[in-house]
Amino acid sequence: MASLPPIIQSWVSNLQYYTSTIQSYISTHISTQEWTDYQPLIATVVAVLSALYVVLYRLQSVKRHPDEPPVIAAGVPYLGHLLGMAMFGGRYVKGIGLKHRDKPVFTLPVPFSRIYVVTDPTLANAVQRASKALSFMPLVPDITKRVLGFDAAHDAILRKDIDPEPGQPKGVLADLHELVWSYLGPGQTLTDLSLRASRELARQVNLYAEAHDRDPEVVSLLIWIRHFVAISTANFLYGARNPLALQPELEGSFWDFDHGLGALLMGIFPSITAGKAYRGREALATAFAEYLEDGRHNDEEVSPIIRQRIERLLQHGFTLREASRSEVSFLFAGIVNTATTTFWVVLHLFARPDLLNYIRAELLAGAVTELDMGGDKPTRLLDQEALKTNCPTLMSVFRESLRVGSDFYSTRLVKTDTLLSGRHFFAKDSVVQIAGGVIHADTGIWGPSADQFDPVRFIKLQQQSSSSSASSSSTNLTRESSSSSTLSSAKDENEKVKGVHPAAFRAFGGGKTLCPGRHFATHEILAFVAMIVLTVDLEAESGGEIVVPEKEDGVMPVHILEPKTDVRVKVRVRKDGGEVVVVR
Numbered sequence: 001m002a003s004l005p006p007i008i009q010s011w012v013s014n015l016q017y018y019t020s021t022i023q024s025y026i027s028t029h030i031s032t033q034e035w036t037d038y039q040p041l042i043a044t045v046v047a048v049l050s051a052l053y054v055v056l057y058r059l060q061s062v063k064r065h066p067d068e069p070p071v072i073a074a075g076v077p078y079l080g081h082l083l084g085m086a087m088f089g090g091r092y093v094k095g096i097g098l099k100h101r102d103k104p105v106f107t108l109p110v111p112f113s114r115i116y117v118v119t120d121p122t123l124a125n126a127v128q129r130a131s132k133a134l135s136f137m138p139l140v141p142d143i144t145k146r147v148l149g150f151d152a153a154h155d156a157i158l159r160k161d162i163d164p165e166p167g168q169p170k171g172v173l174a175d176l177h178e179l180v181w182s183y184l185g186p187g188q189t190l191t192d193l194s195l196r197a198s199r200e201l202a203r204q205v206n207l208y209a210e211a212h213d214r215d216p217e218v219v220s221l222l223i224w225i226r227h228f229v230a231i232s233t234a235n236f237l238y239g240a241r242n243p244l245a246l247q248p249e250l251e252g253s254f255w256d257f258d259h260g261l262g263a264l265l266m267g268i269f270p271s272i273t274a275g276k277a278y279r280g281r282e283a284l285a286t287a288f289a290e291y292l293e294d295g296r297h298n299d300e301e302v303s304p305i306i307r308q309r310i311e312r313l314l315q316h317g318f319t320l321r322e323a324s325r326s327e328v329s330f331l332f333a334g335i336v337n338t339a340t341t342t343f344w345v346v347l348h349l350f351a352r353p354d355l356l357n358y359i360r361a362e363l364l365a366g367a368v369t370e371l372d373m374g375g376d377k378p379t380r381l382l383d384q385e386a387l388k389t390n391c392p393t394l395m396s397v398f399r400e401s402l403r404v405g406s407d408f409y410s411t412r413l414v415k416t417d418t419l420l421s422g423r424h425f426f427a428k429d430s431v432v433q434i435a436g437g438v439i440h441a442d443t444g445i446w447g448p449s450a451d452q453f454d455p456v457r458f459i460k461l462q463q464q465s466s467s468s469s470a471s472s473s474s475t476n477l478t479r480e481s482s483s484s485s486t487l488s489s490a491k492d493e494n495e496k497v498k499g500v501h502p503a504a505f506r507a508f509g510g511g512k513t514l515c516p517g518r519h520f521a522t523h524e525i526l527a528f529v530a531m532i533v534l535t536v537d538l539e540a541e542s543g544g545e546i547v548v549p550e551k552e553d554g555v556m557p558v559h560i561l562e563p564k565t566d567v568r569v570k571v572r573v574r575k576d577g578g579e580v581v582v583v584r
């Protein structure tokens, strides 16, 4: 048995186990005469089932085309991989990818279809470029219907002209996509929104410092941070009369919705199987419907991007009531990843006192001016534009937190049979997934410490790349980087990081579905982290060192992963933690 392949060994041992269980049942419950009568029938059933199993097992491994990527067969033919994903979340496919590092792409057979998993950045780039044949858009209406609960009439509006080629009429999703991209791309509107966001966060942090100046409190770090992000985002996007401000209990509904997304996506009687998330979403949608029907989105301080989104939705035939569901999704995009990323950055800093001191000095030297206003604490003027350029260590910690925290899968539907890069066949109606978690954990890309958090990794990568390009002997990373520099996606600031393959950093996705909020989120998170670092000290609740838990990777990684265990800390306002004012 030792010489048999592991999968066969596991079948044989399973078979032995079931046989002995059946035998012991038979010996206690069935008489010898009955057993003799049943024996031929049982033998036939076992033989038929075994034969069926072997046939299905082999059938799932048959390639649909000689160039189809290697097939990873499931122990339970066709269903095994789906069961694995349902039971173990994103960790399941990531585990397969890490076990098969020699395969840049592989096939997972599922009922009536295939999932092609891409684990190589060069191939990921090719997938992103083949956007005519491999597109996310056809998958969107089914996802949004399940997650956001649009009615049939609005579902039909969403499906219209969903994936237009240049020059063709644009449906509502393409139209909103274009609006959000133009608004959040580098330029004045981005600067204005970033400033509004940081000023609102500073207002909240200053209020907190004032209220808790002599009053340290023990909090769950994630819940503490996401409360700041949730109320600030709702304020700077939707104005002071936003639903979360008028009904604070909706914040709980928001996180219920977030934590049940996977169950909502399954779409099986969601009001029962995903009850909390379903009720949370409906409570939010109802409150946003009232907000829109009251015309509160026309308040002066509401961000122009919101008014323009509503205008476009109405132009495409949406009612105000149903537009509320679209706004729930935009609020979600604006809050969830930002909150969780801030949590990881803050945690990694406060768990490393030396690094924290270094970052405080970096901030004071490069992006913060202290003003003595005559009070007992200095006022800090924070230049958020300078954070990205003058605080390289903070920037590196931010990127590393995203690399380690994101196992995101970029997903595409294969619209037509495709031979990618002339070598990899993808069958029509199958699904392609770029496995961010595998790419982020790849030692071939990130070096032997890929599974560890290295706060200065991105500084070292840049230095290595600069020194090797100076001696004109490029590393693989550099070569990939420059060979792809003509891609439009290479304009992204994360892709400009020297030494990092353009498609190896996957926290913001890539290609046509690349996160349009990435520049804004970078400004917002760096500024918010700076405010926390300047204003408070954090200690472990127990008084010892703050420990960084593992991430919870047993869920569908729809956003930056949360920690496996709660991190409880004592928050103490610093003696020199004066008011923060965002100046630019």
Ligand code: HEM
Pocket: 136, 177, 180, 333, 334, 335, 337, 338, 341, 402, 408, 410, 411, 506, 507, 508, 509, 510, 513, 514, 515, 516, 517, 518, 520, 521, 560
């Ligand atoms: C650290 C913070 C953030 C992370 C890690 C992040 C990540 C992502 C990812 C992975 C996607 C999907 C990409 C894909 O499917 O390939 C996405 C989409 C999106 N993000 Fe972000 N995001 C962040 C912050 C934000 C913020 C602050 C906003 C808005 C203010 C935003 C707006 C959006 C929108 C609208 C989409 C959908 C784009 C589309 O379908 O056209 N994101 N984001």
